[in-house]
Amino acid sequence: MYIVHFTDAEQIPAEDRRMLLGGKGASLVEMSSDLGLAVPPGFVITTEAFKRFQKDKSLSFLDKELVHAMAVIESSTGRSFGSPDNPLLVSVRSGAPVSMPGMMDTILNLGLNDQTTSGLEARSNFNFTAECTSRFESMFNEIVIQKNNTDTTHIPSDVWEQLHLAIEAVFHSWNSPRAITYREVEKIPEHYGTAVTVQAMVFGNIGTNSGTGVLFTRNPSTGADELFGDFLPNAQGEDVVSGSHQTFGIEEMKEIAPDIFQELSDVAKSLEVTTTDMCDIEFTVEEGRLWILQNRVGKRTPTAAIRIAVEMAEDLSFPINQEEALNRVTPDQLESALETNQVSSSSEILAKGLGASPGVATGSLVFSADAAVEESDKGTHVLLVRPETSPADVHGMAVSQGIITATGGLASHAAVVARGWGIPAVVGVAELTFDGDSVSFGDRIFSVGEVVTLDGTTGEIFYGNTEVQTSKLNPEVDVFLTWLEAAVEKLQSGTVKDALPEEKLRVIQNIYNLK
Known part of the structure; x- marks a missing residue:
């Protein structure tokens, strides 16, 4: 066929x-x-x-x-x-x-x-x-x-x-x-x-009553049950996902086109129930008419993966139970969620953008994907800093500790890939400018190799290698761990009982998948 x-x-x-x-x-x-x-x-x-x-x-x-x-x-x-x-x-x-x-x-x-x-x-x-x-x-x-x-x-x-x-x-x-x-x-x-x-x-760039956007049915950074995404009037979809344009948050669409926003919200709810997972929806508005261009299961951070799995298992309108929730989180995601850090409140802030993928990352600045690979191969921890990222940068993104972009919204390429890979990222940093072999955060100039730190939760960027402290686990992670321990208890295995949480999860998933 x-x-x-x-x-x-x-x-x-x-x-x-x-x-x-x-x-x-x-x-x-x-x-x-x-x-x-x-x-x-x-x-x-x-x-x-x-x-x-x-x-x-x-x-x-x-x-x-x-x-x-x-x-x-x-x-x-x-x-x-x-x-x-x-x-x-x-x-x-x-x-x-x-x-x-x-x-x-x-x-x-x-x-x-x-x-x-x-x-x-x-x-x-x-x-x-x-x-x-x-x-x-x-x-x-x-x-x-x-x-x-x-x-x-x-x-x-x-x-x-x-x-x-x-x-x-x-x-x-x-x-x-x-x-x-x-x-x-x-x-x-x-x-x-x-x-x-x-x-x-269908054309989102045909006039002022047209537009395009990307909507997540839940917050892919935190897992919160709220609509999340980007909207750009009088534009085509590539303008949003490429990160080349500054976009409006999806909530601002409610003010720009309230009737279309309500229709989109209803579609989002329907698709999430049908998919039984968080959805990533691409849409276009052509002269006041809403068109849906794509729906897929959305990429999310480890913490968001746990929160979404727990809340859906606890929601009677979703046909998933605790066993399915334990199967939806990978051992690597659980390990990452238990290691989440945040920057000390006393650190000096250089600039602020949109927190696109949570976590703290410190590294030497590089300004191209090839340079990221070259420096990483030497054992250097790097932060990839770009006007915006494109798919051609993916090899550099994969080896970076964190990613910073000057433009783009929360549904841009940099944000989506970083969340999917658990790489801390800050996008849409308006104070970030490029000048040859240097960048500026506001009026402070940085050359290749200088060290900064980013916090992908708050969207803040800090000078140097800052003091980091462990974040408090969110309540859903605690619930997930409780369910995991209950599943382990049923095995009545002393060896598994003393293992790390991610190893326990791996064993439990192997058993579930053999059923």
Whole structure:
């Protein structure tokens, strides 16, 4: 099975969807078919197609299915792919069975050429069309042409050729250096491959009553049961997740677009109950209409993982019990949660941003991912400081003690990856500026190698190697430990009883998973 439409959920058993359609595709199918949410129409090119492409080195086997699949989107939208009068534009995105945020390639606004650009402008305006064209050309040049996976030296005017080249580029991005690094850190099997989603574009950048954002159904830093995320009016999704723009907090959306915020809140609650976990939701508002673009289980810090597991097990509306809660937290997460520190209140504060991933980190400043790897290989603890991080920085992020960025919000690439990896991070530091081989926090200048400390809980940055003290455990960690001890008692094993908490959890999970 090479292509599956979002509305064809009944063709595939729920337990098989993720491996065949990828996490993103499985979510889109569920939201479209099972939940009836407002999802832009589209289809998934499956992981089976990826494996066939790896073998054939060609997409010719997909030609007929692609034409039929695009015709279905045309019928749903009333627009035509390549039409000069009412053009259909699509996004082409990756979607692995295990979430790899930002690690593979995406192309937006595909389907633009001289003729379709005129048609788009006729139904919108010049500035919007120019922005869409610029974004498409930039993405296509960077992802398809410059990465040398094709002999193409320019953007083709044939929209079908654009589509074929974009799909091939997304398939190729499975083996990009950043994707390989991320899979190594996350222990994701190489043979999984990636699906590709092709979806009708909806535009958050078409005017002031449009926008885009990312919403977490709980706070991924603390685990608190509160909506959390970023919103950016008159923008496209890449502006939020790239960290290149300063965003509004999701609560500010309530003031900007109260009716849409309430609708989004209702969707978030529904998705969390259906998923039975914290959700990471991407959405777009196009001229006052809410569209859901993606839903996945959200990355979270170790402390948040414990709090969310405990609170969901205690909530009668969620079908998980204590055993499931103990199975949702990894031994490494438990160990990290028990070692949480905070900076002494007497330390000198240099600057403040958004606490994106909790924990305290001290290290020598480096200003590039390559420098982070080089210094780390020498045994130096480093803090990676960047204007914003991109997926290309992932190898440097993986070896850093902490991460600081000048721009970006709580749903930016730096924030999401840092939380998922348990790396303390502060983003959106307005006082941080770059000047060649130095940075400034306000009026204080720092060179490569100078030492600072960050607190990813408070968002504060401190001069030098500061005094650190152990944080008090939050109540949910205590509850989790109580449940763990009760499970250990049932084993009646003296050896396990004297083990460290993370070792006890490992034993208990092994027993649960053998049932």
